[in-house]
Amino acid sequence: MTVNQSRYNHNPMRLSSTTEGSIKKGLKGASLLMGIVILVLSITTEHAVAAVENLQVRQMLTENSGNGILDARDVQILFVDLQPELISSSRTIQPAALTANAAVLAQVARLTHVPVTFSIVPVQGKPGRNLPALTPYVSPKNTVRRVMAGTFMEPRLVDALGAYKRKTLVVAGYATEVAVLQTALGALKAGYTVYVVMDVTGSRSERTEDAAVRQMEMAGAIPTSVLAIAAQLAPDFSRTPGSEVLLTFDSLSPP
The missing domain is CATH 1.20.5 (Single alpha-helices involved in coiled-coils or other helix-helix interfaces)
Known part of the structure; x- marks a missing residue:
């Protein structure tokens, strides 16, 4: 088979x-x-x-x-190291313009009942002093002396700001890369909404100031101007305090 x-x-x-x-x-x-x-x-x-x-x-x-518009009832302003000996070296804004704009910001604060605080440092071993243009707004109660670069490293200043119970902090000062930068970062860390008034801040270098501003923006701070702050604190120019705030604009000086 x-x-x-x-x-x-x-x-x-x-x-x-x-x-x-x-x-x-x-x-x-x-x-x-x-x-x-x-x-x-x-x-x-x-x-x-x-x-x-x-x-x-x-x-x-x-x-x-919030909604992007400042509420005067929640705002306070901090002036940092605006001292004659320091701002004399400013190059990004002329010292005279910085002084004039700082005075306008302080005047706007008074007109709108916004509290202000001043922080100053020693200069060449001597006690610091505020700009003479700010003298009408300065008192022993609203001035805090310090030796640290950052304002939020000074407990007395932290307590002074906290006592107002206002969580929007407008910062102006000199120099942008040091006192202003560290103030903004410290305030943000402490829970404040921070505005930096660019025509009341100065530096010796445009390049390094730009870098500091970018750092503050990335951290959450908001660059602004005296004009923008004033118009938000008193938006109705037909009556007080808006009509009085409007008159201060003529004293502003461009950077």
Whole structure:
């Protein structure tokens, strides 16, 4: 009897070349599909993370600045190291302009019943003094002397600001890279919403001042001007105190 050897040599687990080729193509297709899925998920995840980060930034800005308009009842102003001997070296704004604008800001504060605080440092071993133009607004009660670069390193000043229970702090001073920068960062850390008045801050270098301003902005501080602050504290110029605030604008000096 003749035996069909092919029947016995046939391996049921062995696939035909056609079937094997189809499976390989299928696996390649599945791998490609899986790769596309992973890529899509990766892109989607990145977009989702970016969206969350953007939302967090928007929420932070909302929490820090409310509706973006200052409320005079929640504002206080801090003048830092605006001293004749210090501002004389200012190059980003002329000392005369810095002085004039500081006086206007202090006058606006008085007209709108916004409390002000002055912080000064010793100069060449002698007690510091505020700009003469600020003298009408200075008193022993609202002046805090310190020796630290940062105002928030001085507990007495921290307590003085906290006593007002106003959480929006407007900062003006000299120099932008030192006293103003450290004040802004310290205030932000302490939970204040911080505005930096750029036409009442000065520096010896435009380049280094720009870097300090960028650092403050990245931390959450808001650059502004005397005019912008004044118009928000007293927006109705048809009656007091807005009409009186309006008169101070003529005394402003461009940087």
